Amino acid sequence: MAKDPVCGMEVQEETAAGKSEYEGQTYYFCAPGCKAAFDKEPEKYLSGDDHSGHHHH
Numbered sequence: 001m002a003k004d005p006v007c008g009m010e011v012q013e014e015t016a017a018g019k020s021e022y023e024g025q026t027y028y029f030c031a032p033g034c035k036a037a038f039d040k041e042p043e044k045y046l047s048g049d050d051h052s053g054h055h056h057h
């Protein structure tokens with residue numbers, strides 16, 4: 001199971017309505033609208049997850 005970063009829904013990779021790659025990670029979406037929203041402003045949806053402000057690569 002993957003998590004749709006836009007709406008927070010759990011999405012199964014095989015049945016996802018769409019997927020996007022961003023910074024080497026693959027994200028799955030429940031609906032084409034979620035993918036479109038993510039593609040437009042991916043950082044808006046990813047930053048909500050992590051408030052530390054530090055990324056370790």
Ligand SMILES: [Zn+2]
Pocket residue numbers: 004006007008009029030031034
């Ligand atoms: Zn969604």
